[in-house]
Every structure is written in structure tokens, then in C-alpha cells.
Amino acid sequence: xxxxxxxxxxxxxxxxxxxxxxxxxxxxxxxxxxxxxxxxxxxxxxxxxxxxxxxxxxxxxxxxxxxxxxxxxxxxxxxxxxxxxxxxxxxxxxxxxxxxxxxxxxxxxxxxxxxxxxxxxxxxxxxxxxxxxxxxxxxxxxxxxxxxxxxxxxxxxxxxxxxxxxxxxxxxxxxxxxxxxxxxxxxxxxxxxxxxxxxxxxxxxxxxxxxxxxxxxxxxxxxxxxxxxxxxxxxxxxxxxxxxxxxxxxxxxxxxxxxxxxxxxxxxxxxxxxxxxxxxxxxxxxxxxxxxxxxxxxxxxxxxxxxxxxxxxxxxxxxxxxxxxxxxxxxxxxxxxxxxxxxxxxxxxxxxxxxxxxxxxxxxxxxxxxxxxxxxxxxxxxxxxxxxxxxxxxxxxxxxxxxxxxxxxxxxxxxxxxxxxxxxxxxxxxxxxxxxxxxxxxxxxxxxxxxxxxxxxxxxxxxxxxxxxxxxxxxxxxxxxxxxxxxxxxxxxxxxxxxxxxxxxxxxxxxxxxxxxxxxxxxxxxxxxxxxxxxxxxxxxxxxxxxxxxxxxxxxxxxxxxxxxxxxxxxxxxxxxxxxxxxxxxx
Numbered sequence: 063x064x065x066x067x068x069x070x071x072x073x074x075x076x077x078x079x080x081x082x083x084x085x086x087x088x089x090x091x092x093x094x095x096x097x098x099x100x101x102x103x104x105x106x107x108x109x110x111x112x113x114x115x116x117x118x119x120x121x122x123x124x125x126x127x128x129x130x131x132x133x134x135x136x137x138x139x140x141x142x143x144x145x146x147x148x149x150x151x152x153x154x155x156x157x158x159x160x161x162x163x164x165x166x167x168x169x170x171x172x173x174x175x176x177x178x179x180x181x182x183x184x185x186x187x188x189x190x191x192x193x194x195x196x197x198x199x200x201x202x203x204x205x206x207x208x209x210x211x212x213x214x215x216x217x218x219x220x221x222x223x224x225x226x227x228x229x230x231x232x233x234x235x236x237x238x239x240x241x242x243x244x245x246x247x248x249x250x251x252x253x254x255x256x257x258x259x260x261x262x263x264x265x266x267x268x269x270x271x272x273x274x275x276x277x278x279x280x281x282x283x284x285x286x287x288x289x290x291x292x293x294x295x296x297x298x299x300x301x302x303x304x305x306x307x308x309x310x311x312x313x314x315x316x317x318x319x320x321x322x323x324x325x326x327x328x329x330x331x332x333x334x335x336x337x338x339x340x341x342x343x344x345x346x347x348x349x350x351x352x353x354x355x356x357x358x359x360x361x362x363x364x365x366x367x368x369x370x371x372x373x374x375x376x377x378x379x380x381x382x383x384x385x386x387x388x389x390x391x392x393x394x395x396x397x398x399x400x401x402x403x404x405x406x407x408x409x410x411x412x413x414x415x416x417x418x419x420x421x422x423x424x425x426x427x428x429x430x431x432x433x434x435x436x437x438x439x440x441x442x443x444x445x446x447x448x449x450x451x452x453x454x455x456x457x458x459x460x461x462x463x464x465x466x467x468x469x470x471x472x473x474x475x476x477x478x479x480x481x482x483x484x485x486x487x488x489x490x491x492x493x494x495x496x497x498x499x500x501x502x503x504x505x506x507x508x509x510x511x512x513x514x515x516x517x518x519x520x521x522x523x524x525x526x527x528x529x530x531x532x533x534x535x536x537x538x539x540x541x542x543x544x545x546x547x548x549x550x551x552x553x554x555x556x557x558x559x560x561x562x563x564x565x566x567x568x569x570x571x572x573x574x575x576x577x578x579x580x581x582x583x584x585x586x587x588x589x590x591x592x593x594x595x596x597x598x599x600x601x602x603x604x605x606x607x608x609x610x611x612x613x614x615x616x617x618x619x620x621x622x623x624x625x626x627x628x629x630x631x632x633x634x635x636x637x638x639x640x641x642x643x644x645x646x647x648x649x
Contacts, residue, residue, distance in 0.1 A: 063457050063468065064227035065348035068105040069274075070097065070139075072341045073113040073306030074330035076153055077131070079123030089335040089360065090131055094138050096367040097341065100358065105345040107139060108226055113306035113328060114151025114239060114278030116197065121156065125200035132204055143204055144211070147222055147233045151278035151307060152242035154197040163189055164243055171241070174255060174287060181216045181256045191217070191240065214260035221264040228457050229348060232270035234261045234300070238277040238284070248283050255291040262299055271379045271456050272346065275300045279307050280327065281316075297321045301377055302344070302353070309333070311340060311357050313373045324375055326355055336362050346377065348456055349449030353377040381455035385462055387413045387505040390454075397466040400477040404494070406501035408476070412451045415504055415538060418497060419444050420483060420490075427487040430497075447476035504535060516547050520554045532558045549583055553591075560595055572599050579608070586616045590625050597629075606635050613641050 072093075078086065101107050117124035136143060157164075167190055171177050181187055191198075210223040220235040241252050265273055275296055281289050296303065297318035303325045312327035329340035339360040346353045357370040385393075391409035394401045401408055410416035411433065420428035421439040428441065437445055450469050457465065466473060484491035503519035516539060523532040532554060539551030556578060559571025572595040578588050589612035596605035609626050616622050623642060630638040 063453065063460065063465075064106075064229050065453060065456070066105045066346070067108045067226060067229065067231075067348075068101070068343055068345045069108055070110045070341065070343055071113070071304055071326065071328045072110065072331040073278075073328040074115040074151065074309060075128065075131070075332045076115055076118045076330075077124045077127045077332075078118045079121065079127055083127070085335040086127075086332065088365065089332050089337075089339050092335075092360065092365055092367065093331060093339065093341065094131075094135055096358065097135075097343075098138060100343055100356070100369070101139075105347075107141070108231070109145040109147060109222075109224060109233065110135075110139075110141065111233065111274065111276050111304050112146065112148040113276050113304050114149050115153040115306065115330075116148070116151070116200070117154055119156065120154050120194065120196055122196050122199075125196055129200060129204050144222075145224070146204070147220075147235055147274075147276060148201055149235045149276045149278055150194055150197045150237060150239045152239050152246055155193045155239055155242045156196060157193065157242075157244055159193045159195075160190055161243075164193065164241075168241055168243065171252060174291065177252060177254050177288070178256050181218070181254050187216065194237075194240065212264045214257060214264065216254075216257060216260065218254070218257045219261045221261050223265075223268045223270070228460070229272070230268060230270045232265040232268050232273045234258075234265060234273065234275040236261060236275060236277045238279040246283070249285060249289075251279055251283050252285055252288050253277060253292050255288065255295060258292055258295045262295065265299070271348075271381050272302070273300045273380075274302045274304065276304045278305065280305045280325075283307070294318045297323050301380070302326060304328070306330075311342070311359075311370070313355050313375070315375075324353060324377060329359070335360075335365070338362065341367075348379055349452050351376055351378040351449075351452050379452050379456050381458060383413055383451070383454045384458040385454070387415055390462065391501075391505055393462040393466060394473065397463055398470055398473045398477065400474050400481070404477055404480050404498055406505055407494070407498045408447070408473075409505060410501040411448065412454060414451070416497065416501055419448070420480070427490055428483050429490075430493055441479065443476045443479040446472045504538075516542075516544075517550045520550055524554055524557065529558045529561050545583075549581075552578060553588065556591060556595070560591075560598065569599060571595060579611075586612060586619050586622050589615075590622060593625070593629070602633055605629070606633070606637060610637060610641060613638075617644075 116128045132146065136146065167180065171180060212221045213219070214221070218237040218240060222233040222235065224231045236253055236257060238251060238253050281293055284292060293316065297316050298321035300323045303316060303323055305325070305327045308327060309330040310327065311329050314325045316323050316325045326342065326344065328342045330337065331341050332339050337360070341358050343356040344353060345356065353375055355373040357372065358367045359370055360367050387409045390412060391405040394405040394408055407416065411419065417432045417434065418430045419433040420441060421431045421435060422441055423429060423439070433448060450472065453465065480494060484494050503516065520532065520536060520539065523535060536551040536555035536558060539547050540555060542548045542551065552574065556571050556574040559567050559574060562568055575592040575595040578584055579592050589608055593605045593608040596608060609629055612622055613626060626638050626642055629635060630642065
């Protein structure tokens with residue numbers, strides 16, 4: 063299982079074929095020498111991303127120089143050409159070709175509709191794309207398009223898929239330069255939502271754990287309607303977005319609705335040997351869910367690269383844990399004997415069902431707080447154990463016994479840490495014991511109790527008025543594969559929502575209560591709850607209808623008849639009075 067990878071980000075070379083190539087050769091040779099010295103066995107280099115401006119003016123001879131450079135770089139880094147991901151920049155456009163067509167097209171593309179229509183018109187699009195013909199010939203000659211590479215339907219983008227020992231990476235090579243010309247300004251270019259939709263559809267089939275998108279231009283160089291659409295499409299489904307063009311390092315977070323992704327821009331990798339040329343290395347730790355951007359800059363006075371301060375950010379991998387918390391707890395017990403006393407708690411931590419972990423506040427003993435606190439508060443044994451959660455998400459087809467065997471030292475280390483801390487302090491021991499008991503009830507891991515243990519826990523929370531904990535637990539249980547647990551959880555969840563002060567949450571409880579009535583397992587008590595829910599949102603007519611419907615099914619139920627009599631008295635419901643007086647019921 064490969065849980066640490068790195069990739070290289072280079073950009074903006076502006077290779078020329080004419081004139082004295084001395085300056086170009088000096089700085090590019092320094093780049094090729096420096097990169098291998100920055101790599102480590104801990105984070106093996108897996109691929110290279112190049113965000114445009116390969117050539118200076120999109121001419122054939124310039125790409126000949128570029129091909130020689132990239133062949134040397136790949137050979138030095140022991141990567142095959144299929145690991146080179148590359149997009150065109152504005153300098154990869156031959157602006158002397160189709161200049162009149164370009165001006166006409168640019169003036170017409172003022173809406174999503176017009177862009178979609180143009181990109182779908184093969185003949186006209188192909189004519190405009192002649193301006194990037196030499197770039198495409200260079201890419202096709204240099205790169206080996208294997209079975210993991212697909213082109214989008216309009217031919218603008220490529221999608222590359224890498225399976226790195228079970229860790230799946232998808233790279234979207236998007237073309238932001240197809241409308242570039244002599245008058246490029248921020249807010250004037252287009253990627254085209256159609257290009258992005260096509261690329262994301264190709265990526266979706268691969269179900270990647272990490273998705274990387276490349277364009278030459280940052281999104282603020284796009285026309286506003288295209289910038290908004292592209293951001294809203296990309297951010298929820300992309301983890302890292304790379305760009306170039308501005309010749310400067312930059313790292314930021316891109317936001318769209320409730321989603322975010324990391325934006326990492328590289329400086330120019332070659333301008334002249336008198337320029338602060340640069341490149342970035344990104345190191346991704348799957349277990350930690352973190353990405354470090356290491357930045358390197360050319361010292362013009364010494365002809366060598368120096369490392370600048372790095373930037374580190376959270377980047378949780380995509381994926382879902384397939385095993386149930388109960389299965390994880392049982393296998394933890396079997397795989398690591400030291401974990402047996404805390405297996406329920408440890409499984410709840412790994413699956414996100416529990417948040418409390420021991421933290422270090424420079425006190426004599428550890429105390430408990432949320433695992434969301436920063437790493438500076440976490441003991442190494444705790445942070446190392448929590449990494450297993452990400453591995454379970456990514457390598458979810460690996461048998462649990464095999465996974466836990468590979469992480470045996472980490473699991474044992476955490477279990478021994480808990481044992482020592484509990485032995486040293488009775489308060490810590492009591493809190494840990496309570497967490498373990500609560501986790502066992504939550505997960506239903508006691509074989510002697512089984513399902514009833516989980517239902518009992520729901521009842522305890524409800525009777526104790528612990529509605530926040532009840533909601534959290536019932537939400538989890540409502541996804542259970544055990545029908546008995548799932549049904550009990552949905553009932554309790556509706557009741558818990560109806561107890562909240564927030565009107566929106568109460569409305570959610572009402573909707574859930576109404577949904578339960580359509581289930582084939584709905585009981586008389588469910589109709590009473592739904593009738594009360596309708597009354598609570600001010601819909602007396604609906605409340606009456608639900609009560610009458612319940613009387614159709616259970617005309618003699620004493621609790622239902624008592625509720626209906628109370629309702630009829632308070633609301634003056636003639637329909638309920640008549641139904642209650644009919645023969646067959648019990649007064």
C-alpha cells in the first residue's frame with residue numbers, strides 16, 4: 063500500500079529555437095540537476111505536471127528544443143513519458159494562424175450557450191485549434207498515451223489515470239489557452255464549461271482518491287460567467303488545482319458552496335538565467351491527509367536553486383470505509399491482543415463515530431478533547447493511530463486482518479499508551495472506561511447483546527434527554543444494514559428532531575415523521591407522532607387526517623383513542639368525535 067507520493071510542478075519555459083541558447087541551457091541544466099537532489103525515498107515521485115507556455119510563439123522548432131529538454135528530464139527522474147501531464151499556455155498559440163477567425167469567434171462567445179454551441183461545432187472549432195497544432199503535435203510525439211489516457215469529446219482536454227499500488231490519481235489536463243490572442247487580459251478568456259463537464263465525466267468512471275486539475279491561466283483570467291461555472295464544477299470534485307502564467311509562487315484555497323480545493327501556482331521554470339526561475343514539489347501523505355508544497359527558486363548569483371519556506375495544508379483523501387465499525391472492532395481484538403480492552407473505542411475513532419482523544423495540555427496526565435484539535439495537542443501515539451482511518455478509506459478492498467497486520471506496531475503503540483495512562487490516573491481510567499462502554503453500545507460489538515444493545519443505547523439517550531447525542535447516534539444507526547436497528551433509529555431521530563428549539567430542525571423532524579407513515583413497518587405510535595408533528599407546525603387539518611387514518615387501522619387501540627379524544631376536545635374536531643362514537647371501538 064503506497065500512502066506517500068510526490069509530484070513535480072513546472073511551468074512557463076518559453077523555449078526558443080533561434081538566437082544564442084546559452085542562457086536557456088544554463089538555467090535548464092541547473093533545473094534538471096537540482097530536482098533529483100530534492101527527492102526522497104519516503105515520497106516517491108509519481109508524475110510531472112506542466113502548466114503551459116512550453117514554447118515562446120507556438121512554432122515547430124521551439125518544440126524540438128522542448129522535446130530534448132523533457133526527454134532528458136524524464137530520463138533523469140526515471141519516469142516514462144506517460145507520467146508527463148501537460149497543458150498549453152498562451153505562448154503555445156501561433157497567433158499568425160487564423161487571426162481573423164479568432165477575432166470573430168472571440169467577439170461572439172458571450173454566453174454559456176454560445177460557448178457550448180461553438181465547442182460542439184467540429185469544423186469551426188478545428189479551424190481555430192490550428193493555432194495550437196504544433197503544441198498538439200509535440201505532445202502527441204513526446205507522450206505515450208496508454209490505456210489510462212482519454213480525450214474529451216471536443217478534443218480540448220486530456221484525462222490521465224494512474225493506479226499507484228491501489229491509490230488512484232486522476233489528472234485533468236484542461237485547455238485555457240484555446241481563445242488566447244494578442245489582447246489577453248484578466249477576465250477575457252474561456253475554458254468552457256463543456257470541456258470541464260466532459261473531463262469530470264471521464265474522471266468519475268475511475269473513482270479517483272485524488273483528482274488534480276491543470277490549466278495555464280488562473281481562474282480570474284476567465285470571463286466572469288465562465289469563471290463562476292468552472293469554479294462551481296471543479297472545486298467540489300478536484301483536490302488540487304494547478305496553474306501557471308503569472309510567474310510567481312502562490313498557494314490558496316478555492317471555495318465553492320461548501321466545498322474547497324487547494325490552488326497551487328508555480329513560477330516560471332525558465333525565463334533567462336538571470337531570472338528567479340522556480341519549480342514546486344508536492345508531497346502528499348495519504349495517512350495524514352496532508353499536502354506539503356515545497357518551493358524552490360534559482361539563485362542567479364550562484365547558478366543554483368534554494369528551497370523557500372514550504373506550505374502545508376490538510377487534504378483529506380476521498381473514499382469510504384467499507385467495513386462496519388463492529389467488524390473493525392472485532393478484527394482489532396483478534397489482530398492485536400493489547401487492543402482488546404479498547405477495541406470499541408478505537409473502532410469508533412477510526413470510523414468517525416467518536417471524536418474524543420487524549421490530548422497533551424502540558425499537564426501531569428492526558429485529558430480528553432476532540433481529535434479535530436491541531437497536531438500540536440496530540441500525542442504521537444494518537445496521531446499515528448488516527449492515520450489508519452485514511453488508509454481504511456483508500457485501501458478499502460484490502461482485508462482488515464491484512465491492513466491491521468501492516469499497522470500492528472501503530473495499533474499496539476496506541477493501546478499500550480492508553481493502558482499506561484489509565485494505570486497512572488484513575489480519572490483518566492474512568493473516562494476511558496466510559497468511552498469504551500459507550501462505544502460498545504454505539505457499535506453493537508458485544509456478541510451476547512447484539513442488536514438489542516444498540517436499541518437499548520437509543521432508549522438510554524432518549525430517556526436521559528441527551529438529544530444532541532441521540533441525533534448523532536440515530537443518524538448513524540439509520541444507515542444500518544440491520545432492519546431492526548435502522549427502524550428504531552429513524553423513530554428516535556424523528557422524536558429527537560421534534561424536541562429541538564430550531565424551527566428548521568423541527569420541520570425536518572416533521573418531514574421524517576410523515577415519511578415513516580409510508581413505510582410498511584409503520585405502527586400506531588408512529589401515526590400519533592406524525593399527528594403531533596403536524597400540529598406542531600400549525601397544520602391542524604393534516605394532523606386530523608393522520609389521526610383518522612390511524613383509527614382506520616387500529617380502531618380499538620386505547621392509547622390512540624385517548625390521543626384522538628384529547629385532540630377532538632381541544633380542536634373541536636367533529637370528524638374525530640363521530641369516528642370515536644362508531645361501533646367497534648373501545649371507549
